Amino acid sequence: MQDLVSKHFAQFFDNVSESIYSFPTMMQRISENLHLIADDIHLGRYSTTFTLPISKYEPEGLTNSTVSYTSEKGFSEEVFEKSFVTAEGGVVTTKLNPIKGYTWSEEEKISLNHLCLLSFMLCSRTRLMGLMYKVQRSDSLTGALNSTGFQEIAGSLIQDGVIGQYSTVFTNIKNFKIINQQVGGHNGDIVIQNFCNSTSEFLGENGFFSRLGGDNFLALVKTSILQKYLAFLQDINMTLQVRGKEFPLHVEVKTGICNLTPQSTMAEVMTNASLALNVAKKSAFKDTVTFSPEMFEQTMHDKRIASQFHDSLENQEFLVYYQPKVDLNTSKLCGCEALARWKRDKIIPPAEFIPILETEGSIRSLDFYILESVCKDLRNWLDRGIQPVLTSVNFSKIHLSNLKLEDEILSLVSRYQIPKHTLEIELTELSDYQYYDRLVAFVTCMHDNGIHISIDDFGTGYSSIKLIKNLQADVIKLDKSLIDNIKITATHNPDKIVSSAIIKMANELNISVIAEGVETTYQAQFLKQAGCAMAQGYLYNKPLTHDEYEQLLTGNRTYDTKRNK
Template sequence: MCEKLEFNEKYKAFTEVLHREVQTFEQCEEDVVQALAIVADDLKLGKVKYELDAPVSKIRPHGEHRVGKLFDNQKGAYGKAKHQVFVLPDGGTMTFSVYPCEDVDYSKEEQDTQQILLKEIYIQFSRVMMQGLLRGVLLTDMATGVANPEAFMQFIGKQLATGQIHTYTVFFFNVHNFKYVNKIFPYEEGDVILRNYAGMVDKMLLDDEIVARLGGDNFVALVKNERSEIILSKLQNLRLYHRTEIKEKEFVFGATIGVGKLEDIRAPRDVMARASIAYQAARQKGSGTVAFYSTEIQNKIMEAQGIIASFLPALEAHEFVVYYQPKVDVNTNKICGAEALVRWMHEGRLIPPVQFIPQLEREGSVCRLDYYVLEETCRFIRKRLDEGKKVPCISVNFSRRHLEEDYLVKKIVNVIGKYGIDHGYIEIELTESEDFQNYEIMSEIVDGLRSEGIATSIDDFGTGYSSLNMIKKVDLNVIKIDKSFIPMETEYPGKETDMVMFVSIVDLVRKLGKKTIAEGVETKEQLRYLRQVGCDIVQGYVFDKPMPESEFEVRLEQGYKDEE
């Protein structure tokens, strides 16, 4: 029978139908049904069923289980089934169950023929499945199991083509404080938690919605307009429980989220641009916040991007100018130091720091600017010394972004050494970190600078989350108290509390053997109060505004100055 089937017209028709080009498993199944119907009589088939059982894997995030019927002669009476099992390339099995017509006993030749045809059927199923899996792999982020950017853009293209894009809202979100996970669990467990997080977000969505991973812990999603509020709420408070043999923890994840409606979208890139602009606006508001796209926000973001694009050419052209604000001894009214501050002279206009420092801070270029200011300050000190003039210790601000930098102390020492000045002329002013874990890094930096004879101070003390822990763990020389803690001379609710807190801070810092600087001091009344409570140094408009180098030199020669 095998030779007869191999060369007859029915077998040719069988192979032609079986091997038609198809894209999906369902289409392949339909062709197998048609192909078997052609040869069923010759093979004495009563019924043929299959069962597919594939395990969970990275390429099959949910595994796969299918059962189906490929042929049935509808006579209702069948012989005993014979089972043929094939092992799938990625694990699991595909089992075919062949029931003969009633009272038929297959010969060895007939069984061999069935096996040959079933293997052909399996190969076709396997080919279609692997093509589908390959397409899935190409469109899936393998680390999390959700869509990748290419799949996301294809989805957008489909909604544009069908005129449905305006019915969607786009979300660009970063999981808030996900780095905390890796402080609780090893990195491999962090990967599992990220995958579970992505899976939970994916389960929130409908079949006609999508979430994709952009990289790291950044995601983007398209959801229906009418569901945007509920999805936004869930993303801000997603609870995930994780357990290992050693420990267990429930995480409550928020997110920094940019949200955009999608009216007037003409191209897929417009969706991503709108999402990115909204997300950047959310980041500027602060971690864990939400921002909605608007043309006004877009203009501000474009302005910020313009600043970043102009930064390096401006730095090379020495458009950044160092100003100096004196620090004055409270008891003598004499200059005892200064702070180097930067201004940007661009196209004849002086740009204040508030308009460019935050953008450079977020983008990371602020580190290069800090070194530039340090070098300009050292150059100024060298010039004064060469002229035989006195110069006080000048503090230079270093962003918290430097905590991520290798060999920071060595780089600072190299800049100072380039100008051959004593290390005591420079003080490095750090900004209080909001991250408790950074205290260890900051402490190493402070100790390293101290060993080189370079003093350190902390800026904006009191504005962070763990100020007391910071001064406990980091051995700074000077504590600069934020101006928000200085009680105003007018009466206002909470003034007594402010006074108690300020006096307590000054007293604590003094007992720790450190000096205190009050910044932002503007009035004589505030100055008198600072003298009364024992603050060491003041900095503010009550004595001096920040001034260019030439004016600062005049001020240094003056030395003493009455308060304004």
Template sequence: MKPKLKILIVDNQKINRKILSRFLSDFYEIIEAENGRSALATLRSQKGTISAVLLDPIMPIMNGYDVLKEMSKNPEMAAIPVIVISQDNKEDSEIKALQMGARDFISTPYNPKILRRRLSNLIELYQSNLCIGHIERDTLTGIYTKDAFYRHATEILGSNPTTPFTLVATDIERFKLVNDSFGSATGDELLQYIAKILQHDSLQLHGICARHSEDHFMILVPKCADDENMHSFIDAAQKELNQFPLNMKISLKFGVYLIKNLQTPVPIMCDRALLAAESVKGHYEKSYAYYDDSIRQRLVREQQIIDEMKSSLEKNRFQVFLQPKYDLTNEKIVGAEALVRWTHPKLGALNPGEFIPLFEHTGFITELDEYVWNHTCEILESWNQKGLPHIQVSVNVSRKDIYQENLPEIIWNIVKRHELQPSQLHLEITETAYTENAGQLISVVNELKKIGFLIEMDDFGTGYSSLNMLSELPIDILKLDMRFMNSIKKGALQKNKHNILEFIISLAKWINLQVVAEGVESKEQADFLCKLGCNYAQGYYYAKPMPVDEFTKLLNNSDIEIPSIPPNC
């Protein structure tokens, strides 16, 4: 037997509640409340189960009009049909009740058949709307789905052509890592938590909110989002997000699209807001961006780079260039750094500063690094076969490479295949790799040291754990961050930067490390570094990165010095 729907009768007069109950109890399950406060408590405790409310407007403690006012503040309660039942048949009372959200108004004496018919019609409409609502709602978060958002946003914009609206896309930074590290159940809880925050904030601004895709949310608000408003909105959302119980920093990235042309379809508006949000992912100092066409152009260019990276690797379009390193005391060549160059088939020669960060983001950097290691070892093997000096060449090991458990084995196999000694291939790691995952880096570096590789710490001085890192990592060489070189200009070196540079070089000497300065562009810089005791330098003052053939000629025509670098085990 199908269970009866529940009806809430709210009247301070017991006799009135009994009369209405007698009319309706054969068709509905009756719940009674004697005042407005009790009625609201019942609606909250019976959440989602009350199909209609019969409400007396005149009651002690809390009257029916106040009940309607409170129900209107809650989206779920506001949807429940309310029939105001009153002994007052004045037109003003009926208008007031209907204005405050009542669906119907019936005055005494009640006609049971009419009352039941009106109630049945309202409940049928309510349930139809509930079905539509369920279809429109995301099953996990309870907020609008993407398609429902498109539909409602289109209706809202069409109905308010003179009102300024803003579309805001939200993206969760490193959401995949949450699922990988803590499980999909925790990831789902995080999505629900964020949806609740954004739903509340959008309602406060009289807007709507949706889950657009897995970890993307969309908000439409009737307001121009200037910097001050965006800062307030983001700060409030991030503050609430920080309360989520997870042993990991979670941050949101926002893309803002200011709606100026109502003829633009809502899905395209959403795509543009998402492009703006995507543009600040990985930028820790920025949490939001406004969409403009330069973002679209940049992301189109990035996609062109991504589309060609694998085929370019297969077709050897990436080239290894070498930049020599010099001894600062006698200006003899002591080694080189292998750098990658790429001529894109459509975009031409690309700056590594453009494609390397993108490759790190996609994970392709691990394939490119292995390609460079192989080609560098081929070059070293060729030099050995020609009887050239066994100079040492350094190659980059990216942060992503460190997460490969078999990294030492991969590099060792490449070196063996080309009949090289590990000491000929220096491995450059970055300080940021230590700050991201110190334990993993220490473990990998120890394994590489056991094999016989020499380790260079690249970009030293950019992080926050430098001194602690030096005590834990068995490195051999420090490479100073290029930004130190930028400060060494005639009359421009600040005293505090001078002191820091002098301290780093002295510290390196004290713990038996060699120091390399990169980015040296003038004799003044070279002389200053030599005076401080820096060992080696590379930069445009000495030579630019060059193709292998050109570097080989340089080796044949230059004085070479093979440095003796004692392993710092």
């Protein structure tokens, strides 16, 4: 009999032990196959009870669950019970009852013990596989879905033909780096956890929420509650404990949305809302943007530009154009700005490629390429006896993450033996404080080495006052947006007031001011009267080719401001 029982146990184990991730499925499979051994061991009733620690990864339906099997022959009240302790301190208990009117012998109880152990092994294996399955599909910090889990659910919705009932919502927490700096990394994790928990709770059965990493979250939301969900995202508040004090925090987000259709693919589910979010993140006015097909076309265009850049740089397809700067008091040429142009089938203006290179980081290579080209031109003019004017070269603020930036610039200038007073590095004004300390150190070093520093687009960021007060900048450039609205017809003009105030403040701090985008004599006259030192714009010259600019250097350097060029 023992051999027969062992044979049936082996068949029972084979039938049940295949890879199963769902605990309820495991219990159902055990129940379905107990008939193989039930008669041999006179089994009337079987039950297994689990008391296990709660975990964010615990497979559903496992904690505190009991599953039973009952024979048609009925069962006796006599109980054979066996308990096993799990590694986490949980308890798995199996209870067996003989068929009605039967009592197990001590020898038969050996087989019962075998069955209990086998049951524990099978269930533990299923539990482990269930945990592994969930871990692979869950975010370790929050327990929310990760990218794998999210795509699996989206795939099921697509396969079931119901994906058109949903919208994808890609969310990013605004200024999360600053929040981390304010409250510390541990509290930053708590912000992420609270955000995930509250958002998942709000969605409930109306969607699926995932964390893709960092402060980036992707949700599938039933379109019927989309507007309520967006309103919820604008009203998330929490209180943290920071250095023993309560720290109230209102979480602000940027959001990209894609309204799905029954024909939506996995690529559209995962990508389109992300493209919309990128647009929102670049906007100073829109926190929520809905995907449109034009965004995809723009993305493809941007990728083409980025992929062509490095070969074009090696092939020297980038040219330097020079836009003159004019002294408003003397109307004489007093400087110029070196501007990049991309020559392919036609001349491509910087607005079409600079933002793309900024986003993907290649702007670093272009900036140094332009600086070296300028150094070559300056060296050539000096060797031929042509006296250059102060030449400004643009450098993106992303260079500030390079701690060797100063050395690399000074090394390049020294290689061509360029008088340092003929060069100016023009930096875009910071729109946040991320690089502020690094900016101060860089400006100080350049200033100490005799290279001029100009702050571009001044007046467009909230850090303007702090910059002008603390930096040793030589020049600040008034942003074109302030100049455009300076017109004769304007009576009460806020841009005039702001421009005049900036010019006055800079002059008192011994910082020169240049206005860009000057196109009319009225603008030039207003700026001169306000105390602005220099101007550049189409009133004087458009950006000039190398040869055109050289003719200007070797000719009459005085401008007739009474006519618009």
